[in-house]
Amino acid sequence: MYNKYLFKSSTCKSIVFNICLRFHSESVRVRFAPSPTGNLHLGGFRTALYNYLFAKSKGGKYILRIEDTDRSRVVNGAIDQLQEDLKWLGIEFDEGPKIGGSFGPYIQSERLSNYKLAAQELLNKGYAYKCYCTEKRLDLLRRDAIRTRRIPRYDNKCRSLDAEEIEQKKNMNFVIRFKLDQDDGHFHDLVYRNVTRNVAAVEGDPVIVKSDGFPTYHLANVVDDHNMQITHVLRGVEWQPSTSKHILLYKAFGWTPPNFAHLPLLMNIDGTKLSKRQNDITISSYRHKGIYPEALLNFVVSCGGGFSDNQTKSKTRIKTLDELISNFDIRLINSNSCQVPWDKLDFFNRAQLKIELGxxxxxxxxxxxxxxxxxxxxxxxxxxxxxxxxxxxxxxxxxxxxxxxxxxxxxxxxxxxxxMKPSESSLQTMNYDKELIMQLKEHLLNMDSFDVDNLGETLHKFSKSNNIIYSKFMKTLRNIISGLKQGPSVSEMMVILGKEDVIARLSRAC
Structure with missing residues (x-):
C-alpha cells in the first residue's frame, strides 16, 4: 500500500505520480471487465476505449475479462454482442475469451476454484469469517437504519461468534465476509490524485462469497487482477469508494495493488447519470442509426479530456484511432463529471461522412x-x-x-x-395532359441552370403561359415525379433528383 507520508508536499506527489506512470512501463497490462447484463452502452464503451488508449500508448497489453458471477443478471448473447460492437469500433484485445492467452480462462464463472482457494486463505489467516445472518435479520437492520436516518450497514455480528456458536450453526447457509480494519484506506488515484477513505468507519464488513458459492465483485476482481498481472485499473468513478476495500484485500493477501485511475461520470444535460436503461445510448443503437465508428470514437473522447491537443484546432476534426493513441495522456483526464455534448455527435458524423465520400x-x-x-x-x-x-x-x-x-x-x-418511382399503374389512373408534360420536358431540357430559384420561376411562367392553375399543375407534377402527396416543394424535388432523372420520370408519363 502507498505510504500516506509520501504525499505531504506537491513535489512528492508529482514524484510519486510519475513513478506510478513509469512503473511497469515496459509491461503495462490493463483490462476491460464488463458484466454481460445487456448491450454495451456509452459509459461502458468510454471505459473500454480509455483502457485501450492507455494500454496502446504505453505499448502494453489489453485484456478482455467477462465478470459473470452474478448469474441472475446474465443475458444470453451479451458477450458475443459486446465483442462484435467493440470490433466494429476498432477496439481489439490482446487476450480474452475468444483470443485466449497465458492467463485464462477469461470468464469468471470458469475461474471459481481460484476464488474458493482465495477465500479459504483469508479464512485461515483470520481476515474473513462465515456470516450466518438471515435475509430477514439483514432487512430489519436496513429498516432500522432508515428509520433512525442512518446509512444502512451490517453490524458485523458474526465476526465475534465463538467456536461453540459456529459449531451450532454449521448446517446453516452462510456467506463469507471480509474483515475491514481501521486503515485509512489511502491510495493514489491517477485522475483524482490523493484519496483517503476510512471504509471501516462507514461500512460494515462486505460479503466476498455469496451463499451460492459465487464470489462478489470485490473478491473476484482483486484475485483476477493479481493473477492476470494487471498493472493499471481504469474504471468509472462510481467504483472509487470500493477501491479502499480492494486495497485492504490486497494487503490481507500480501499482494502489491495495481495503479488505480477512476474516470469521471458522464451526465445527461439535466444532470442525471447515464443509465443502461437508456436504450438509445447502446452501441448497437448507434450502429443502426447510421453513426460511423470514427464519429462515435471522437464523440466519446470529447467528454472528459485526456488528450494533449484538446485545446487546439485539431479538436474540430476527426482524429484516427492511431492519433487518439499518440495524443492520449492519462494526467489530462478531468476529475469533474461532464455533461455529454449530444450535438457534437451529429457534427462528428457529418465530418466523417464527408471524409468517406471524399x-x-x-x-x-x-x-x-x-x-x-x-x-x-x-x-x-x-x-x-x-x-x-x-x-x-x-x-x-x-x-x-x-x-x-x-x-x-x-x-x-x-x-x-x-x-421510389411512381408505378405504371398509378400513372395510368392520373388525369393529366400528356402533351403538356411533353412540352414541359422539352422546356426543361433547354435549361442551363437547374436550381430551385430558376425552376420555381420557370414552372410559374410555364403554367401561366399555358393558362393552368399553378397549384393544380404542381399537384400533377408532384404525382408524376414522386407518386406522393407530400414532401419538399416540387422545384426542390427536381433539384434533389437532378435534371436527368426528372426528364426520365416525365418521359415515363408521356
Whole structure:
C-alpha cells in the first residue's frame, strides 16, 4: 500500500505520480471487465476505449475479462454482442475469451476454484469469517437504519461468534465476509490524485462469497487482477469508494495493488447519470442509426479530456484511432463529471461522412450501405419500383453531404420519392395532359441552370403561359415525379433528383 507520508508536499506527489506512470512501463497490462447484463452502452464503451488508449500508448497489453458471477443478471448473447460492437469500433484485445492467452480462462464463472482457494486463505489467516445472518435479520437492520436516518450497514455480528456458536450453526447457509480494519484506506488515484477513505468507519464488513458459492465483485476482481498481472485499473468513478476495500484485500493477501485511475461520470444535460436503461445510448443503437465508428470514437473522447491537443484546432476534426493513441495522456483526464455534448455527435458524423465520400473506397461503402438500408426500408411490405443505380445513389449522397448527419436520414417519408418511382399503374389512373408534360420536358431540357430559384420561376411562367392553375399543375407534377402527396416543394424535388432523372420520370408519363 502507498505510504500516506509520501504525499505531504506537491513535489512528492508529482514524484510519486510519475513513478506510478513509469512503473511497469515496459509491461503495462490493463483490462476491460464488463458484466454481460445487456448491450454495451456509452459509459461502458468510454471505459473500454480509455483502457485501450492507455494500454496502446504505453505499448502494453489489453485484456478482455467477462465478470459473470452474478448469474441472475446474465443475458444470453451479451458477450458475443459486446465483442462484435467493440470490433466494429476498432477496439481489439490482446487476450480474452475468444483470443485466449497465458492467463485464462477469461470468464469468471470458469475461474471459481481460484476464488474458493482465495477465500479459504483469508479464512485461515483470520481476515474473513462465515456470516450466518438471515435475509430477514439483514432487512430489519436496513429498516432500522432508515428509520433512525442512518446509512444502512451490517453490524458485523458474526465476526465475534465463538467456536461453540459456529459449531451450532454449521448446517446453516452462510456467506463469507471480509474483515475491514481501521486503515485509512489511502491510495493514489491517477485522475483524482490523493484519496483517503476510512471504509471501516462507514461500512460494515462486505460479503466476498455469496451463499451460492459465487464470489462478489470485490473478491473476484482483486484475485483476477493479481493473477492476470494487471498493472493499471481504469474504471468509472462510481467504483472509487470500493477501491479502499480492494486495497485492504490486497494487503490481507500480501499482494502489491495495481495503479488505480477512476474516470469521471458522464451526465445527461439535466444532470442525471447515464443509465443502461437508456436504450438509445447502446452501441448497437448507434450502429443502426447510421453513426460511423470514427464519429462515435471522437464523440466519446470529447467528454472528459485526456488528450494533449484538446485545446487546439485539431479538436474540430476527426482524429484516427492511431492519433487518439499518440495524443492520449492519462494526467489530462478531468476529475469533474461532464455533461455529454449530444450535438457534437451529429457534427462528428457529418465530418466523417464527408471524409468517406471524399474517397473512392469510402464512397463505394456508403453507396452499398445506403442501398442496403433502402431495400430493408421499402421492400418489406410493398412491390415498388426502386431507383437504386449506383450513379443515382452516389449523386444523392454527394447532394446530401451538407444537409444530413447520417445516411439513415435519407430513408424516411419525406425522401421516399428519391428512391421510389411512381408505378405504371398509378400513372395510368392520373388525369393529366400528356402533351403538356411533353412540352414541359422539352422546356426543361433547354435549361442551363437547374436550381430551385430558376425552376420555381420557370414552372410559374410555364403554367401561366399555358393558362393552368399553378397549384393544380404542381399537384400533377408532384404525382408524376414522386407518386406522393407530400414532401419538399416540387422545384426542390427536381433539384434533389437532378435534371436527368426528372426528364426520365416525365418521359415515363408521356
Amino acid at each position: 474517397t473512392v473506397h469510402g464512397r463505394k461503402k456508403a453507396v452499398e450501405q445506403l442501398k442496403y438500408t433502402i431495400e430493408n426500408a421499402f421492400l418489406k411490405n410493398e412491390a415498388v419500383d426502386l431507383d437504386l443505380s449506383e450513379s443515382h445513389l452516389e449523386n444523392i449522397l454527394l447532394w446530401s453531404v451538407e444537409r444530413i448527419t447520417n445516411i439513415n436520414e435519407l430513408v424516411n417519408e419525406n425522401f421516399k420519392f428519391i428512391w
